[in-house]
Amino acid sequence: MEPVLTAILTVGAIGMLAGLILGVTAKIFYVHVDPRIGHVADILPGANCGGCGYAGCTDLAAAIVQGNAPANACKAASDELAQKIASMLGISVDQQERQVAQIFCHGDAAHAQRKFVYLGIQDCRAAQLVSGGDKACTYGCLGLGTCVQGCFFGALHMGPNGLPVVDTELCTGCGSCTKICPRHIPKLIPVSQKAAAFCSSHDAGKVVKEICEVGCIGCGLCKKVCPENAVEIDKFLSVVDPAKCTGCGKCFEKCPTGIIQSVVLTRDLKKKAA
Amino acid sequence: MNSGRLRGGIQFSCPLTGLSSPFEGIPSPPKVIVPLQQDQGGVCTPRVKKHDVVLVGQLIGESPNQNGASIHAPLSGKVTEVIKAFQDIHGRAIPAVAIESDGQSQRFEAQAGAEPFAALQGAGVVDFDRMTVPLAAKLEEARARKVNTLIVNALDIEPLLSSRGRLLLEEVQAIAAGIDAVRKTLDVNRVLLAADADANEAIAAATKTFGGSVQILPLRNKYPQAVDYLIAKRALNVEVPFAHGVRIADIGALVVGVEAMTAVGRNQPVVERFISVANGKGHIKNLRVPIGTPIGTVLEHCRITPEPGGKILAGGPMTGPAVAGLDQPVTKEFLGIYVQGRREVVKPAEAVCIKCGLCVEACPMRLMPFLISGFAEKGMLAETQNYDIFTCIECGCCAYICPVRIPMVQFITFAKKQIMDQRKDA
Amino acid sequence: MQDYLLMIVAAMFINNIVLIRFMGNCPVVGVTSSYESAVGMGAAVIFVATMAGTTCWIIQKTILEVLGIEYLQTLVFILVIAALVQFVEILMQKVAPPLYRALGIFLPLITTNCMVFGVSVLNIKEEHSFMQTLIFSLASAVGFALVLLFMAGLRERMDATGRVPSLLRGVPITLITAGMMGLSFAGLLGMA
Amino acid sequence: MAARIVNEFTKGFWKEIAPLRFALGICPSLAVSTKVESALGMGFAVVFVLCMSNVLISAVRNLVPDKVRIAVFISIIATGVVIVELVMQAYFYPLFLVLGIWIPLIVVNCIVLGRAEAFARKNTIPLSLSDGMGMGLGFTLSLVVISSIREILGSGTWLGMLVMPEAYPGFGFLLRPPGAFVIFGLILGIMNVISARIEKKTA
Amino acid sequence: MSLRELIQMVLVLTIVTSVCAGGLAAVKLVTKEQIDYQQIKFIKEPALKKILTDYDNDPISDRLQIVTGKDARGRDVKTTFFLAKKGGDVTSLAFEAGGSGYGGPIGVMIAIDPKGGIVQAVAVTTQSETPGLGSKIVDDPDFPSQFSKKPVSANFNLAAAGGEIQAISGATVSSSGVSTAVSRGVELYQNVKSQLGL
Amino acid sequence: MKQPEFVVSAWPHIHSGNSVRNMMLHLIIALLPAVAAAFFVFGVDTLRVVTIAIISAVFWDAVLQKIFKRSLSIGDLNAAASGLMFAMLMPATVPWWVLVVGTLVMLLLGKHVYGGLGCNPFNGVLIAYVALLLSYPGLVGDTPVPTSDMMMTQNPPLMELKEKGAEFLDETFPLQDLFLGSTLITGTIGEISKLALLVGGLFLILRRKISWIIPTGFLIGLAGVATIFWLIDPETYASPLFHLLAGGSLLAAFFLATDWTTSPVTKTGMALFALVCGVMTMAIRLWSQWPEGAYFAVFMVSMLTPFFDKLRPKIFGSKFNHQRQAQS
């Protein structure tokens, strides 16, 4: 029995000493760190996309805990996660409609002219710096897929026609693609939006007609036929107000270039969820 | 001679035939398009309307500020259109004036007697270095910083361009007048003239004209020594840390190209450009071209038919921007036109740097181009700055020498742009 | 003196704790993606390993061996290391917050770093004297930190100008590179 | 509940197979994988320690103050390790000689403390046991895979049995430390390929 | 942090470590015998097999422990002697002695014929010398065989130290470790010869 | 849609014509004299080894490019050059399967896992050499090789030094034979004629394919250490000249330490790298179990290349004195 006692007493004593030292130092050198920051950071997606405007997810977590940012500040987190954060912190969230990105240019190789053959770095931002990009339209998609690289959630891919395509189910509406695109072609719209003119050109109709078959020429027919007054023409470009648009489809028929089209994001989502 | 050594750079072996070919005029084009921004000084305000009749040298675009360079009609004739968004060689959408020639070439009489220095803005003189800048801005800076040394740069910037060497020979009197004018306005007590050591005739002419008043600095051709900073280094043995905001004027020097000195000496609005035309086979012609002449017209005159799939450069083969079409007009930003055939086009690489170090050896700024470009490719912008990306003058020596043909200059310009954008955002 | 010198060289390079003795690989893989973290981890380990090595040696000689309970070595040593690491962490957080911010995140990782515990055990196994323990622990930890640093250097270069296939990027290629570093150390075979 | 137990058990074999997925516990995976036999020995030692520590830690999880959490956990783990050490010395002495210092080093195997921190201290005893078992067996599996490759290509044998032709010269490089790193790295790469394939299929 | 928490912390840690230690001590008690046997079997037996040639018993079972001295703290140091017998007669007496080499301690098993007072053979049990250099003390049979068949009165030091043993070139330290071990062993044998009762 | 006519890209628009293929071709040409010298000593076996090495290197390169889904680029001659270089480190007696295994290791671990040409932190040739040396010590490395005389099987010089000491080296290996190469001297294929290596190396330097700094620094570092020891005790230690001319000193100095990918690019970095390589070579020759240290040294020191490359040139304008010069 003696060896057992020796063991118990020695190691017990070492354990006690360790406990004492730790306890006493912890008492003397106490530094408060809000444990909730860690918990919130755990809930956040951890993509560090920066879409929220903070330097990464942990930074945002600290801001949320300190009340400097709302619980749903993360563009990439679902409502469910925001709710989870809010209930953990005992605060409330304003419900906001989910936004997704759409590509506001349909000018693929078959429909839009190019000024020259571009050789060089395969990055839209770099291409934009070489004589302003190869596309004749200075507003149109360059098609080198920088937005695809920029999406943290794999929601974009290049379609067969050389234009990016958004997977609306994967898109979190973080807006990284909008920011990274030198021409800001991907734009965020509410999922419930029912119509949009998929063009970004503010060029005059005459110029657009020369270089692109599917551009908005700013003729204003859509504005004229819209019964809800949901369409505005902003410098030769038709813009649909999602709050007013009912998706009646009158403008689709009238548009001479067919660029104002129906958008069916919600159904798409429902189908996928089912 | 207190001259500094140039490390790195490229010794081109191309023949200097251009030096012996005199400037030719070209037949006045029937129609010109004059973009209203041709330098870094900002967009000029149109001073003519559609259907206005203009004379050669008449103001058509007024500089937006005191130290800019205004733009003048190169032809006499009728304004057919003031274009709002003309896409220039850089892809910028800027206003431009289209003029239809009346075949008269009647000159507009400028109000005489203006002092050259004050008239620079009005005369629209620009100087060409890495970019085109209004000479007035340069002189204003020189005056503010009490510059006492004038370095006249008669070195051609790139291989196969020879307009400066030729100007020194043909316009030596105008250059002399220009130097005198600058001497009068600035407190310059020392004038140096950097010239290509192989331009014997021009150096002889300069020596004869200037006597002892101008110190001539014959330099062996080495690209890119004609850049302002490197001229300053070779002439004065001082390296200006321009990336840290120090200017050449801060060391008391002003570097001006001979074409700007010629224009000052002539004291007339700038309406034509001295350019060299060359293609893959070598130098073709030295020309005096009215500003606004379409490149196509110039090439027709030189009997060059560009090949589809080839390239047209607004400048030399090292740093000239490639242009999209033959209808682009010659502007003050042109030092020459270089035409490249389909097979001569350099295809950038898919491959990866093999760290051979040739670019490091070639870089005249003693940078590590492969690393800067590598960081730039990966979007590691902070690291590019640690490796002094802003000291890069984008001369292209690195990409020229690289065995795997990495488009280093494009990566570097791309990264610089991104950094500038970030700074703007912050 | 010469013996100590040889011991330093041997512990740092010839029998490098990571490349030859296989200890402390997790941080070599985990925290070498940047110089800063490599330096931070290296510094933290140098500090902790030296402290732990000597403390454990003293406990072994004055308590465990005296009482004949050497078989409890594992339990006692790891307890000491865990307490030591946590002690340092708490202390640093208060006394030197900037240092804590730089090194702090690495400290908890050190408890489970084989290298610290391994060095403590090796000191006993190889019957080092106190002086030898001090030197061996320090030199081994420096050898570890050097490997971290070299790896960070190679990885930075790979990141900047390499094109590692995406499926091997990160941990796999770091392991392979560590293997190559170890392979080159075969040149030192027979030196000690 | 039963489903969860099964789930916690099986995740250790592919989804969260420890050394391969998280780059934890690399050292022993490299050091004791020259032979399948020692890999198995090491693996089972870890299974034992993991199960024991997970169960005990889960049992005391609500009694331990946060500040001494790590110290307590690691004491429990160390106890398991010493038991393994003693038992192995008593009954599997040759194995003990081969594994040497790596037996006490189980105490710092990141997986063990990692499971305590990440799992056992937040979950019930049955779940923790299942997790420990799964993780431990997953670790064993990784060791066996690595050591199989090394033993077969390196010495031409598997578990001591000759599996390659008599004349096979054996690639000794793989039995050396660098060979271990390389094989480990390549296996990780191959796993990435397989995962990517699976993901593509399910997507 | 309150005092209560502090006490709780210390208490928990003390109890846990005590319980752990107690458990381990129990396990150790249970396994001790078996571990001793295994150690002897796997470490000593190969060396014994090498040096003992002519016997018909199991020397591992026929072993005896004798107190051969005191260590620095005054505790007894015991040495195990293995007896090889043939027809009941002790033909050899084997035991281990130690010296220190280049890479650490060196253990040497020595077999002595108690009747003739002759060192029969010597084999290295444990060593950690440089492979290919110091490890020749094991790999090179010529080196240990130098010790064989020498009377216990011989000088087992290296030639350089006035003895009869030729060192392995390039591994003087390792060689000297072995020769020191043998010298010590022989000396120890001389001291305890009487206690062995042979 | 109208097709665009001209190409637009960033400058520069012309190129020097340098290419990987061109550089590899230079390397191959530079090694030919050494191959010829080896042929003189070992006969047809030389060609056997060289041919198998090159063919299997090219084969593995193609296979691995396929596996790693890269475009086929055996046309850049890199695999052929590496294969030839690898053969230089092999004795003429090496079995064919060792070459096949070696080239696989070389191209897998020294090229493709890192992403292809130019990404590897360590030279594939050296990786393969050391891996084989550890696996098949009797078949590669410093083994006695029968020469075409077939009269005797002679130890390579450094092995003789390791085993028998420096005493009779001068008689066994006349310096002239070490330099020119002769049937008295064995070793790997690339270690036979130092003259041939020197010719090849100078060719590369003059064609500006490698920098003169690395070979110079390497040999200075090696000779420096050798001289110190030789001066201390010429009986025990071989002369610096012997160390320079024996084994792989020159091969490593001109062809391995200069490998672009794994050596520094800055002049200061190159100089330090080379000196450390030279010193390390001697350390391994003196104190390790290996007779030859040059290859290990280059392999090991390339680990430090990223650090040597931190010693970059002072950039343009860095010497500018902001206070003084701004006023003048």
Ligand SMILES: Cc1cc2nc3c(=O)[nH]c(=O)nc-3n(C[C@H](O)[C@H](O)[C@@H](O)COP(=O)(O)O)c2cc1C
């Ligand atoms: C790297 C290295 C390893 C060594 N390894 C051993 C060894 O394993 N055994 C040994 O006895 N001496 C070893 N030595 C020591 C030397 O071989 C020995 O001290 C030296 O004096 C040679 O003397 P000797 O020929 O009289 O033995 C080593 C020395 C060095 C530098």
Ligand SMILES: Cc1cc2nc3c(=O)[nH]c(=O)nc-3n(C[C@H](O)[C@H](O)[C@H](O)COP(=O)(O)O)c2cc1C
């Ligand atoms: C084999 C060889 C060895 C050289 N050795 C030296 C040397 O030791 N020291 C030196 O200053 N230059 C040496 N040089 C010359 C340098 O390369 C020299 O700086 C270069 O040829 C010309 O330099 P520059 O480009 O600055 O004009 C050597 C050249 C060669 C081909």
Ligand SMILES: Cc1cc2nc3c(=O)[nH]c(=O)nc-3n(C[C@H](O)[C@H](O)[C@H](O)COP(=O)(O)O)c2cc1C
């Ligand atoms: C051993 C040695 C060390 C050298 N160290 C340096 C150095 O630290 N920095 C450097 O710029 N050049 C170094 N050099 C190169 C010479 O200084 C070289 O002449 C000079 O840099 C010009 O280079 P060039 O030969 O390519 O023209 C070294 C050369 C040798 C042989």
Ligand SMILES: Cc1cc2nc3c(=O)[nH]c(=O)nc-3n(C[C@H](O)[C@H](O)[C@H](O)CO)c2cc1C
């Ligand atoms: C002088 C010189 C030496 C070279 N040495 C090697 C070499 O040792 N190994 C090698 O694989 N490639 C060598 N190369 C070619 C190339 O750098 C190498 O293949 C890549 O590092 C990829 O292995 C060399 C090239 C030159 C010009």
Ligand code: SF4
């Ligand atoms: S949307 Fe923008 S970033 Fe995306 S491919 Fe088009 S131009 Fe490029």
Ligand code: SF4
């Ligand atoms: S598509 Fe755009 S908005 Fe949507 S997740 Fe990707 S980057 Fe964010």
Ligand code: SF4
């Ligand atoms: S482009 Fe920039 S990096 Fe390249 S050589 Fe010129 S200055 Fe150096």
Ligand code: SF4
């Ligand atoms: S020249 Fe090209 S390949 Fe050579 S180091 Fe520079 S970037 Fe790399």
Ligand code: FES
């Ligand atoms: S297993 Fe050794 S450091 Fe993680």
